[in-house]
Amino acid sequence: MRTARQEQGGFTPPLQEAQATHAPPGAAFTWPTRVYWEDTDGGGVVYHANYVKFLERARTEWLRAKGYEQRALLLSTGVVFAVYSMQLQFLKPARLDDALHVSVQLNSCRRASFTVSQSITDVRSGAQLCRAEVEIACLDQATFRPIPIPAELLMEIQR
Incomplete structure (x- = not known):
């Protein structure tokens, strides 16, 4: 039995085992995911x-990569990360069973944050x-005050 989405050419094959792309330095990292029932709203699209x-x-x-x-x-290290600011633009809806790629590209680094x-x-x-622009603050877990990003981690995220 074919679904309405399949009839409309919307069939997407199963995702292979979720594996991120291992991009060269400076390139975007990409993580695969899929839209499940729990992600959708009453209109059948992903809830914002x-x-x-x-x-x-x-x-x-x-x-992790x-x-x-x-x-x-x-x-x-006692370090935690917190979203300091986030700007989002919703361009088109995602729907149930859609396979998605979510990318991350470093824009800039400061002493205690990165975007x-x-x-x-x-x-x-x-x-x-x-699409989104996200500024992440590096915080001390005990005080939740900004602290410098550990040097080794800073070097790695800048690669």
Whole structure:
């Protein structure tokens, strides 16, 4: 039995095991995901707040691909990251079962913060669905005050 989406040419094959792209230095990191029922609203499209979840997961996986798991970083250095500012543009809707690529590209680094550009793209059509500029602050876990990004981590995220 074919679904209405398949009849309209909207069928997308299953994602391969989720693996991020290992981009050359300076290139965007890309994380694959898919839209599930829990991501959608009554209109059948991704609820706007869920795009923020997709963006956060990609940033987390970007750090993990660079060798830094956030929990381990917290335990070893007392460092946590917090979104300081975020600007989003919703360009087109994502729908149930859509395969998406969520990218992360470093824009700039300061002593205690960094800014990334992010994009959510529909795999099938290549259409950009959402774009974001996100400033991330490096904070001391005990005080939640800004602290310098650890030197080793700073060097790695700038690669």
